[in-house]
Amino acid sequence: MDTVTVIVGSSIGGVRTAQSLRLEGYEGRIVLVGEEEELPYDKPPLSKSVLAGTATEASICLLNRDQAEESGIELELGHPAIGIDIAGNLLQRQGREALHFDNLVIATGASARPSPWGHRSGIHVLRTLGDGRSLRADLAKGGQLAVVGAGFIGAEAAATARALGLEVTVVDPLPIPMSRIFNAEVGQWFGDLHRSNGVTTIFGTGVEAIDGEQGSFTLRLTNGQNLEAATVLVGIGAVPNDAWISSSGLLVDNGLVLDEYCRAVDAAHIYGVGDVARWRHQKYGEDMRIEHWTNAVEQAACVAYNITHPENPRAYTPVEYVWSDQHDWKIQVVGRVGGKAEHAIIGHPEVHGRFAALYTVDGTNLSGAAIVNWPKALLACRRGMGAGITVQELRQKLEPMLTPQPLRTS
Amino acid sequence: MPVVKADLAACQGYANCVVGAADYFDLDDDGIVVLLKTEVPEAERARVVEAARSCPVSALIVED
Ligand SMILES: Cc1cc2nc3c(=O)[nH]c(=O)nc-3n(C[C@H](O)[C@H](O)[C@H](O)COP(=O)(O)OP(=O)(O)OC[C@H]3O[C@@H](n4cnc5c(N)ncnc54)[C@H](O)[C@@H]3O)c2cc1C
Numbered sequence: 001m002d003t004v005t006v007i008v009g010s011s012i013g014g015v016r017t018a019q020s021l022r023l024e025g026y027e028g029r030i031v032l033v034g035e036e037e038e039l040p041y042d043k044p045p046l047s048k049s050v051l052a053g054t055a056t057e058a059s060i061c062l063l064n065r066d067q068a069e070e071s072g073i074e075l076e077l078g079h080p081a082i083g084i085d086i087a088g089n090l091l092q093r094q095g096r097e098a099l100h101f102d103n104l105v106i107a108t109g110a111s112a113r114p115s116p117w118g119h120r121s122g123i124h125v126l127r128t129l130g131d132g133r134s135l136r137a138d139l140a141k142g143g144q145l146a147v148v149g150a151g152f153i154g155a156e157a158a159a160t161a162r163a164l165g166l167e168v169t170v171v172d173p174l175p176i177p178m179s180r181i182f183n184a185e186v187g188q189w190f191g192d193l194h195r196s197n198g199v200t201t202i203f204g205t206g207v208e209a210i211d212g213e214q215g216s217f218t219l220r221l222t223n224g225q226n227l228e229a230a231t232v233l234v235g236i237g238a239v240p241n242d243a244w245i246s247s248s249g250l251l252v253d254n255g256l257v258l259d260e261y262c263r264a265v266d267a268a269h270i271y272g273v274g275d276v277a278r279w280r281h282q283k284y285g286e287d288m289r290i291e292h293w294t295n296a297v298e299q300a301a302c303v304a305y306n307i308t309h310p311e312n313p314r315a316y317t318p319v320e321y322v323w324s325d326q327h328d329w330k331i332q333v334v335g336r337v338g339g340k341a342e343h344a345i346i347g348h349p350e351v352h353g354r355f356a357a358l359y360t361v362d363g364t365n366l367s368g369a370a371i372v373n374w375p376k377a378l379l380a381c382r383r384g385m386g387a388g389i390t391v392q393e394l395r396q397k398l399e400p401m402l403t404p405q406p407l408r409t410s
Numbered sequence: 411m412p413v414v415k416a417d418l419a420a421c422q423g424y425a426n427c428v429v430g431a432a433d434y435f436d437l438d439d440d441g442i443v444v445l446l447k448t449e450v451p452e453a454e455r456a457r458v459v460e461a462a463r464s465c466p467v468s469a470l471i472v473e474d
């Protein structure tokens with residue numbers, strides 16, 4: 001009888017696990033179970049090109065029915081998984097019969113952290129295609145947009161809305177945006193970027209309550225100020241979709257807890273991939289969970305390899321990588337940055353139109369980098385991280401590349 | 411033999427492909443992908459397809 005791999009979660013992590021299994025020569029059945037009715041779609045464009053209207057919904061489809069059939073991937077969409085019978089190797093679903101599996105891959109991702117100020121229409125989060133559609137529809141009505149949270153998604157959506165011609169205000173309780181990820185100097189430049197593109201920023205201030213209705217909200221801020229807005233986007237992070245797992249007896253701790261090979265610590269034939277996965281990073285000696293696209297793709301490849309090579313599985317030890325597009329900045333972050341890491345900054349946004357902030361945890365070797373508008377530096381950093389380059393060596397390599405070229409500001 | 415093709419207009423210079431297969435992909439000074447070779451021997455197929463699929467904007471395909 002064929003073996004069966006059931007994959008739960010029909011987004012980038014789940015789809016790529018299925019495709020990578022076939023690439024590794026897996027010949028058993030592959031069943032992809034998804035809660036959403038939609039065909040699998042990609043999320044990063046939801047705050048960028050799709051929100052801007054420069055890319056269509058069709059262009060972000062990750063797997064259509066023909067491609068699924070060609071690759072022998074059985075799509076079971078529209079019915080969420082609700083539990084796992086580990087001893088019986090069964091995945092329980094809502095409104096459908098349970099599915100038998102030999103291997104189970106959990107790729108249920110994360111959800112937008114819900115708005116603590118109510119959910120009525122006109123107050124948005126941005127995570128799913130449906131969220132994107134309704135936000136886009138409201139932006140098309142015009143009027144002020146208030147974005148609560150200056151993280152990646154809030155900042156991107158603010159930039160996109162600004163480019164669409166809306167008046168946009170971003171509110172964040174942190175005095176310096178992104179300063180949890182970067183250091184203050186770099187964070188400050190992000191604030192400058194928004195302001196120079198016409199976004200109003202209110203930083204160091206939280207939201208107490210949101211009064212009013214769609215089209216005429218009033219945000220009451222913790223500094224006593226009131227902010228009027230037609231539409232509100234709440235971008236305050238994501239929470240892993242792990243509640244449905246914990247009732248089945250698998251260990252869950254802000255994500256499904258996995259070993260270094262991405263296998264559940266208490267069931268070696270159950271794997272985790274993507275935003276929901278908390279695995280042991282062998283090189284860092286820490287349990288980590290990463291909410292970025294490239295991680296979902298790389299972890300999917302690793303899990304597919306481990307399912308097809310159970311006798312010599314590969315430990316998953318990626319270098320973190322995330323990109324973000326805001327206004328005319330292409331921001332890329334590699335490895336470990338910010339926090340207590342020392343840093344050196346090469347280039348300046350206003351002088352060179354690009355910069356790289358290099359971070360070192362041990363005072364010598366590169367541990368991470370934040371790079372804006374500088375592909376060659378990105379590549380040098382991503383390569384150097386693998387080879388163990390020092391900040392000093394990298395600095396000598398990058399500095400001669402800098403030529404003054406003022407950043408365009410609109 | 412399978413060949414790898416790049417959509418240079420779509421490429422955004424994320425360098426995921428270079429990290430995935432540095433013997434096939436590089437970046438030029440403008441941060442656009444450069445194909446170092448295009449023919450993919452069957453034995454390397456899985457690795458190169460994986461690297462091509464790691465492109466966030468689907469700028470790379472491996473064709474038969
Ligand atoms: C607007 C936006 C912009 C982003 N931009 C970037 C970017 O520029 N760069 C970057 O690196 N990353 C970005 N990300 C993050 C990136 O998209 C995620 O890291 C990635 O989607 C994670 O993939 P995943 O498959 O693990 O989880 P998800 O994409 O969250 O998918 C999980 C899937 O599982 C389904 N599911 C959940 N529970 C169940 C259940 N019980 N049963 C069945 N199915 C279930 C969900 O419906 C969903 O389809 C962005 C995310 C968003 C929302």
Ligand code: SF4
Nearest residue numbers: 421422424425427465
């Ligand atoms: S991964 Fe894609 S976008 Fe990035 S450099 Fe390669 S081809 Fe270009």
